Amino acid sequence: MLSRRNVRIKVMQMLYSMSRDKKLGYEEALQQYRDIVRQSFELYLFSLLILVRIAEYSRKDVAKRTAKLLPSEEDRLFNSKLGDNTLVRSIATNEGFNRLARLYKLEDKLDEDKIRQIYDSFARSEEYQQYVLSSPADASDHINMLLQLFRHCMSDEMFLDLLEDNYPLWIDDESLIVGSMKKTIKALPVSPNFYEEYRPPAEATVEFGEALLKDVCQSDQQLLRIIEPTLKNWDAERVAVLDMILLKMALSELINFPTIPTKVTLNEFVEIAKLYSTDKSKDFINGILDRLMKQLHNEGRIKKEGRGLQE
Numbered sequence: 001m002l003s004r005r006n007v008r009i010k011v012m013q014m015l016y017s018m019s020r021d022k023k024l025g026y027e028e029a030l031q032q033y034r035d036i037v038r039q040s041f042e043l044y045l046f047s048l049l050i051l052v053r054i055a056e057y058s059r060k061d062v063a064k065r066t067a068k069l070l071p072s073e074e075d076r077l078f079n080s081k082l083g084d085n086t087l088v089r090s091i092a093t094n095e096g097f098n099r100l101a102r103l104y105k106l107e108d109k110l111d112e113d114k115i116r117q118i119y120d121s122f123a124r125s126e127e128y129q130q131y132v133l134s135s136p137a138d139a140s141d142h143i144n145m146l147l148q149l150f151r152h153c154m155s156d157e158m159f160l161d162l163l164e165d166n167y168p169l170w171i172d173d174e175s176l177i178v179g180s181m182k183k184t185i186k187a188l189p190v191s192p193n194f195y196e197e198y199r200p201p202a203e204a205t206v207e208f209g210e211a212l213l214k215d216v217c218q219s220d221q222q223l224l225r226i227i228e229p230t231l232k233n234w235d236a237e238r239v240a241v242l243d244m245i246l247l248k249m250a251l252s253e254l255i256n257f258p259t260i261p262t263k264v265t266l267n268e269f270v271e272i273a274k275l276y277s278t279d280k281s282k283d284f285i286n287g288i289l290d291r292l293m294k295q296l297h298n299e300g301r302i303k304k305e306g307r308g309l310q311e
Contacts, residue, residue, distance in 0.1 A: 001180055001198040002040055002173075004260075005268055007209040008249065009172055010036050012272065014213060015245045026217045033213055037205045040173045042104045043163070044180050044198050045097070049106050050115070050162060051150060051181070052092050056083035057119040058132075077133050082149075085142045090189035097195055109166045114158040122152045139188070146185045154178065208257070215252045216245075223248040230291040242277045243284060250289055254296060258305040262293055 013036070014029045058080040065075035082088070091097060101107060122128055131137065131145045153159040163170045170177070180198050184190065216223065227247050231239065239247075250269040253260055266289050273281040296302045 001044060001176055002037065002200040002204050003176065004204055004208060005272070006040070006173060006176060007037075007204050008212070008268060008272060009276070011209055011213045011216070012242070012245055012249060012276070013169070015216060015249070016242060018217070019241050019245065026214070029217070030210065030213060033209065036169060037200050037209070039167055039169070040176070041199055042106070043167050043170055043173055044177055045100055045104065045195065046106050046109060046166065047163070047177055047181055048091060048097075048184065049101055050110065050118075050159065051146070051153065051185075052083075052088060053110060053115050054119045054122070054149060054153070055088045055146070056080075056092065057115055058082040058123075059084070060116075061119070061123060074133065079132060081132065081137060081142075082128075082145060085137070087139060087142045087188035088146070094190060094192065094194070096193055097190075100195065109162070111162060114162055118153060118156050118158050121156060121158075122149055125152070143185060143188055146188070147182065150181055150185060212249060212252060212257075215256055216248050219252065220248065223251050226251060227288070227292065230288050230295065240278060240281065243273065243281050246273055246277070246281075246285055247288055247292075250285075251292060254293065254302055258303055261304065262302060266290070266293065 010033055014033045017032070018024045018026075018029050062078055062080045065071055065078050068075060125148075127148055128145065131141065134141075137145075184194065184198075187194070224244075227244075246269050250265055253265045254262060257265075266286070269289065270282055270286045273285040277285075293302070
């Protein structure tokens with residue numbers, strides 16, 4: 001589920017934490033990195049659990065309507081098919097999903113009142129009213145309604161509060177979570193181990209991410225000595241902390257990760273600088289990395305493997 005860009009961002013966050021807290025050593029930073037990688041997977045599971053609980057709240061809606069002394073025609077026709085259809089039930093009754101929910105104590109993170117408010121807000125929509133009151137729905141109807149519910153959630157303050165309260169860094173993984181949720185909904189009903197597809201792969205998080213974190217930590221001064229001559233009129237101490245971290249990460253990637261094309265490294269760190277650093281950082285990072293790449297190429301220190309990676 002995690003892309004290399006997400007992994008780079010998580011490594012960057014750990015290196016920044018180490019720069020701010022001198023007592024934070026490599027081993028502690030590595031454990032924190034592993035924790036936030038795991039939390040990305042938790043965030044996906046938690047988002048899915050919220051969606052299921054909102055859908056299941058339709059049962060309580062029906063119960064309230066039928067308990068009225070004078071139910072309207074609409075009340076009598078209302079039903080809980082949003083939460084009781086076989087597609088939603090395939091998630092709700094999935095043994096592996098429920099085991100992981102217990103492992104990560106996801107139920108404890110839910111807020112019943114917020115679930116109710118999100119459902120009530122969605123239930124007022126014309127699309128939901130038509131869905132509930134129409135003739136029996138087929139799988140495509142259920143999927144379309146669940147997609148609409150998820151889109152509603154992503155614009156609902158209560159839903160976003162639930163994510164932020166439990167996963168403060170969730171915004172870093174937002175695009176991946178949205179993509180994973182949509183893919184899961186469109187593939188309903190789920191297979192027994194559907195969630196494994198969304199577990200962060202070791203190739204990205206361990207072989208790349210942990211290796212990058214270790215190398216930048218262990219080679220910090222060596223990387224700085226390579227970078228300093230390319231700064232020209234800039235004193236290294238005047239470079240923004242985050243920009244220097246990104247330069248060291250990019251330099252490590254250029255030298256020590258032979259299967260990653262140099263252009264990919266350049267573009268990725270320029271984009272990360274654009275998202276996380278100052279307004280001028282994008283151009284600064286781009287310029288320094290361009291100089292570094294030319295210097296390292298001339299010195300024969302960039303060795304890329306695979307077809308088309310030598311450029």
